[in-house]
Amino acid sequence: MSSRDLATGLVILSQTVVGVLGNFSLLYHHIFLYVTGFRLRSIDLILNNLNVANSLSILTIGVPRTMAAFGLKDFLNDIGCKLLLYFRSIGRGVCISSTCLLSIFQAITISPNNSRWAEIKMKAPNYIGFTISLCWLLYMLVNIIYPVFVTGNWRNDTIIKRKDLGYCSAKYHDRSADSLYAALLSFPDALCLGLMLWASGSMVSILYRHKQRVQHIHRTSLSPRSSPESRATQTILLLVSTFVSFYTLSSILQVCIALFDNPGLLLLQIDAVFSLCFPTVSPFVLMGRDSSLSGVSFSCRRNKNSPNSIRHM
Template identity: 55%
Template sequence: MATGDLAVRVTFSIQTVVGILGNFSLLYHYLLLRFTGYRPRSTDLIIKNLIVANILVLFSVGIYNTLSSFGWYHIFNDFGCKFFPYVRRVGRGVSTGTTCLLSVFQAIAISPRNSRWAALKGKALKCIVPSIVLCWVLQVLVNIIYPMFLTSTLNNKNITNRESFGRCSTIFQDKTRDPLYVALLSFPDMVFLVLMLWASSSIVFILYRHKQRVQHILRTNVSSTSSPESTATKTILLLVSTFVYFNTLSSIFHIVLGLLDNLSWYILSTNLVFSLCFPTISPFLLMSRDPRVSMVCFAWIRNIKSPHPMRNM
């Protein structure tokens, strides 16, 4: 048990530190792009929102559980059991909605001119900010149920109808309403997931059709993989695939947690570790696939030597 506890402490610490450094590095990358005069992409605002959601998840899960595993959980007490799970759920929900928005927007952006989605290209740009605001408002309101029913197991209240989740527990007031609460919390994520899968399938189909067309072009300077738009599209597909993979694993553990009465410490810890995987990996995935990362470094060096800033891209 001591070995497993130590492994969880180290895993939480590594994921939290690496994830926070990665997300702040990606945010610094976008700030550097702005100050060096590069024209921002239409998806940059969506990715910045994803960075904020990732940081919320990393702080709420990583820092709280790292401190708790080292015996400092008494500092947060009942407040920690209400605040940190609420922030984690909001951050995770916003991350799901943002990834969905990113895939849907890219599917519309790369749609052919003769497609029925071509008319939405101009409107999609205007809908980015309202969609992000709506996503935040939806997650803040839906997940308000968490601080209402979560409490610390360390308090002195004699409550019999509670289910323990380690250092926190859920208070059941009416078991007949539990399926309603689960459906309410799961419905937005299910809608986002369905839209995400639909958009990703559309992107794969559009890329396949485009590849079939360019095979008939004899000019060697035309390539479906060398264009920045194609690279960005494949990056979003990889990001969505990574999200779906870890979200599926996390969902399986959530189902197990809901079915079991006596929850295992290892199941709880493994579920939290999986919930940190996407916020930790996604910034490095985006930076490794973005050709502007290396270009902006050279541009920044040249701008230091030259008084005239670059205005390209």
Template identity: 50%
Template sequence: MDFWNLTIKIILLSQTTAGILGNFSHLYYYLVHYAESKLKPTYLIHMHLMAANTLIILSRGVPHTMAAFGLKQFVNYFGCRLILYIQRVGRSVSIGTTCLLSIFQAITISQKEFCCKDQKVKSAKYIECCIALLWVLYMLINAIFPVYQFIKRNSKNVTRKRDFGYCSTDGRDEISDSLYSALVVCPEIFFSFLMAWSSCYMIVILYRHKLSVQHIHSTCSSRRISFESRATQSILVLVSTFLSFYTLSSILQGCIALLNNYNWWLVNISFLTSLCFPCFGPFVFMSHYSMVPRITCSGS
């Protein structure tokens, strides 16, 4: 057990460190290189996604890593509620911005395919509003849960506490579970389906364009085919990484919520999987955007 404890500690520390360095390096790059110019819509979405992932790592990865190394219950009740609030906001905004990024990329590739440049300009104008709406909406939605927990805490009904290692809070009940399912879980599932659909749509467009340029015997066409093949693979990696990690994380968190006597392994694996996409997402997106093909009307 000591060996596995040490292994979990090393994995948590490595994962958290890599996530902080990856997300902060991307944020630093955008803030320094585009400080005096307006960000492109794709870069703007990317920057907010990195900010949401950073919130997840700082509020979930760092406290749990500290607890794994022996610093237990170092946060009081109100600090614990604040940490959980930041976790939920970061997770919700991360899922929402990833979905927005996938949809915007699908629209961009579709418009380049059909040479509708005016539509691209129109769609880019709404990106800032959508991102601001995501932040404000999820900050308000997730504020319901700490307020409800505070009201319930002052009531006579005492529920079983949930121990996170670094802090503990009151357990959830049927009302909070229903609110969480309706306001958080259902939109996350909807965003996941939207992202999968838009990514499949991109792959279809890229495949059709690849077939259309196969008859053009030139060096440029062969390069485009290579770019399209790699772009399709990167999109598949992006979607599968996002959906697999978040789906597995949701399943494990659901098991923890339903089981009264969950074991040590289940808790630690749940924490590790929930941090996988926020920590390794920057590296996946780095390869994704370096391979998006430039589809022009001349090649169709």
């Protein structure tokens, strides 16, 4: 094992451990609050779904890529490779759609009551569960094509030309078919990315107009602290900005991998590092925005015996 493989393996292993701990700690936090009688807000359902998708992405990317970096390349059979790449793609897709849904929901939430979103603002929380289920179903159906492409390295198939992916292989098909499949897989991601950018622009515009309206109040206020809604929106904007940055870098690397007939192990490892960045960083972005943890994901309302008490952890 070379020192380069050892270094990248340790980086990926560190991302995997830190990311799993961060996402699971948030999930445990919300489960604990629910069990002890606190009612989570609607937006917490989206954040919990994002944590689940992050965890799935981290486990399906970090664990096998770490093993491959340490020299264990043929530890998966044909079925194992198909399932691993399938669930990895689902986790990545649900992560994108959850971030998109989070930004859209927050843009609707902070919109003025006299805007065109006023009616949707009241109904939006009722459709969050359905939308999340639809996202999972959509990516499960779209990514069903991965088992057609992926095989295990242990197969001695000399007829089909294959591309080495480190611990699995991808079969070559007709170029026109590959282009069609790539467009099919990329369309939901491109749609979510466009909606995410639109919602982020709307949030920035709403915050700017709100700041202009209440600027004279801020001058005379003894406390310069912004409102909870503004802090929550700023947190989501930071989360979206982090996602777009890492997603863009990862997409560029994946295009390079697709163009090369035999991408090197180093390129595959670098792609894994950037693919793991957002799932690893996002829970700490949420926790680090407010030292009292009273921001976007941690405000809960007691559901039993005390309907008016609000817990800020």
